[in-house]
Amino acid sequence: MNLPNKLTMARVILIPFFVFFLLAPYFPEYGKYIATVIFIVASLTDLLDGKIARRYNLVTNFGKFMDPLADKLLVCSALICLVEMEQLSAWIVIIIIAREFIISGFRLIAAEQKIVIAASYWGKFKTTFQMLMIIVLILDFDHEAFRVLGLILTYTALALTVISLADYLLKNKDVMKEQH
Numbered sequence: 346m347n348l349p350n351k352l353t354m355a356r357v358i359l360i361p362f363f364v365f366f367l368l369a370p371y372f373p374e375y376g377k378y379i380a381t382v383i384f385i386v387a388s389l390t391d392l393l394d395g396k397i398a399r400r401y402n403l404v405t406n407f408g409k410f411m412d413p414l415a416d417k418l419l420v421c422s423a424l425i426c427l428v429e430m431e432q433l434s435a436w437i438v439i440i441i442i443a444r445e446f447i448i449s450g451f452r453l454i455a456a457e458q459k460i461v462i463a464a465s466y467w468g469k470f471k472t473t474f475q476m477l478m479i480i481v482l483i484l485d486f487d488h489e490a491f492r493v494l495g496l497i498l499t500y501t502a503l504a505l506t507v508i509s510l511a512d513y514l515l516k517n518k519d520v521m522k523e524q525h
Contacts, residue, residue: 467509
């Protein structure tokens with residue numbers, strides 16, 4: 346397994362630790378800060394694995410499949426935690442997670458046709474804004490400007506979620522055609 350794929354797997358391994366420190370009642374004063382650091386480290390592995398894979402020609406089908414899945418697991422775990430913490434409305438999380446299921450299903454159909462669909466720029470922007478939104482909502486600083494920033498990031502991430510879904514479907518509509 347090459348370094349980018351190891352970084353992707355490290356991101357998956359960090360998820361239970363992130364959730365534990367975010368939701369466990371054992372760390373009321375500082376759990377969210379530990380969780381935020383874990384989330385940022387996990388998010389940075391997303392940035393690093395792709396850059397390393399492209400720079401050193403280490404792009405693999407495993408990475409093309411597992412990297413977006415690791416992102417989905419990390420982001421969806423965080424979003425569900427934010428609903429539990431009453432920092433995010435469930436309807437927003439449902440839209441974001443529905444998009445992830447749709448894209449995952451779409452990728453499975455493409456894979457049956459021996460097509461690997463890599464992440465698009467819209468998808469990368471979406472992921473970046475979702476991760477920034479998650480960090481701001483977890484930290485939940487008691488300041489009006491911070492709350493406004495959280496709202497802006499939330500609705501930008503939501504809009505990018507819908508735009509990236511439309512982009513994937515339009516660019517890859519041939520995948521949905523029946524093959525005989």
